[in-house]
Amino acid sequence: MAEIRAVRWDDNALVLIDQTELPATETYVSCADVDHVVDAIVRLVVRGAPALGAVGGYGVAVALLQAERENWDTARRDSEIDRIRNARPTAVNLAWGVDRVRPFVADGVAAVLAEANRIAEEDEAANRELSRRGADWILANTDQRPLRVLTHCNTGSLATTAWGTALGIIRELNVRGEVEQVFADETRPLLQGSRLTSWELTHDQIPHVIQSDGAAASTILRGLVDVAIIGADRIARNGDTANKIGSVSVALACHAAGIPFVVAAPSSTVDLATASGDDIEIELRDGAEVIEFAGVRVAPDGAQGFNPAFDVTPARYISAIVTEQGVVEPAETPTVDELVAKEI
Ligand code: MRU
Numbered sequence: 256m257a258e259i260r261a262v263r264w265d266d267n268a269l270v271l272i273d274q275t276e277l278p279a280t281e282t283y284v285s286c287a288d289v290d291h292v293v294d295a296i297v298r299l300v301v302r303g304a305p306a307l308g309a310v311g312g313y314g315v316a317v318a319l320l321q322a323e324r325e326n327w328d329t330a331r332r333d334s335e336i337d338r339i340r341n342a343r344p345t346a347v348n349l350a351w352g353v354d355r356v357r358p359f360v361a362d363g364v365a366a367v368l369a370e371a372n373r374i375a376e377e378d379e380a381a382n383r384e385l386s387r388r389g390a391d392w393i394l395a396n397t398d399q400r401p402l403r404v405l406t407h408c409n410t411g412s413l414a415t416t417a418w419g420t421a422l423g424i425i426r427e428l429n430v431r432g433e434v435e436q437v438f439a440d441e442t443r444p445l446l447q448g449s450r451l452t453s454w455e456l457t458h459d460q461i462p463h464v465i466q467s468d469g470a471a472a473s474t475i476l477r478g479l480v481d482v483a484i485i486g487a488d489r490i491a492r493n494g495d496t497a498n499k500i501g502s503v504s505v506a507l508a509c510h511a512a513g514i515p516f517v518v519a520a521p522s523s524t525v526d527l528a529t530a531s532g533d534d535i536e537i538e539l540r541d542g543a544e545v546i547e548f549a550g551v552r553v554a555p556d557g558a559q560g561f562n563p564a565f566d567v568t569p570a571r572y573i574s575a576i577v578t579e580q581g582v583v584e585p586a587e588t589p590t591v592d593e594l595v596a597k598e599i
Pocket of ligand 1: 299302303304305346407408409410411414415419420421447485486487488498499500564
């Protein structure tokens with residue numbers, strides 16, 4: 256699905272495939288003002304850490320064009336840019352994308368757009384490189400052929416600017432003829448796994464089944480999985496990794512079963528300013544997403560939902576963190592400082 260572009264710039268607007276509507280319909284949303292950009296981020300029209308990085312960059316261009324149209328002063332312009340930066344707290348890529356283009360604001364929209372385009376191009380290149388490195392590592396650290404792979408949430412073309420991270424590794428393994436089957440966790444409550452990952456795997460004709468999140472630990476402990484591969488929203492300096500809620504349960508099951516648990520992300524997701532997982536803000540979403548199913552309330556009147564969107568997997572349960580720069584093994588070596596020190 257390399258041709259699907261979840262995020263692009265067209266006709267002076269940020270254009271997004273509406274991921275809330277997939278797989279039923281393939282519709283596109285055009286964001287020409289900051290309200291629409293923020294709304295798209297909050298409602299998960301666009302989601303996935305690397306995709307949010309590109310949205311951060313293009314979002315600043317949207318803000319600059321609106322500032323020109325509506326004669327904003329500098330303070331208003333900057334506060335609107337901050338609104339985009341802070342629309343979701345956990346994926347570091349969103350703030351990273353905004354911060355990366357900010358130095359170009361004084362040079363105007365064309366300069367901001369050029370940098371946003373560079374973010375998008377670099378993300379695709381990073382994903383393809385980390386996929387090769389991740390596939391190599393997995394083939395060197397597993398025995399079963401072909402592989403039975405478990406993944407959680409959606410980390411493919413839809414979650415990035417192209418190709419994918421964890422799903423990019425699965426694609427690479429599949430190209431090499433090494434995938435027997437993928438277990439795609441459905442990913443409650445918003446079903447990124449059953450709606451989006453399955454859509455991408457179906458498109459690429461990669462054999463897969465969708466399982467409930469609650470089935471994952473049992474599937475792993477029954478010996479039906481050879482490796483779990485997930486993405487990341489923020490990797491702290493010590494290797495602790497925030498990702499979609501349910502990821503830590505997968506990691507604990509892999510640890511108990513003695514199979515590799517692999518985290519895949521571009522280096523833009525590594526946040527050296529955050530010391531450990533304890534310092535990562537976990538987005539708490541509306542409880543209604545948990546107590547409703549397909550918009551219909553299923554819990555009794557008065558029941559409240561608890562809806563953390565992410566969890567943190569401690570580094571000691573992560574067999575490998577794969578970026579485009581290389582692979583570190585946090586369960587063996589305690590920090591991603593090593594990744595920086597080695598400049599791999
Ligand atoms: O709430 P979401 O759908 O934005 O959560 C996405 C995830 O947790 C992904 O696994 C992560 O962003 C990596 S995407 C390559």
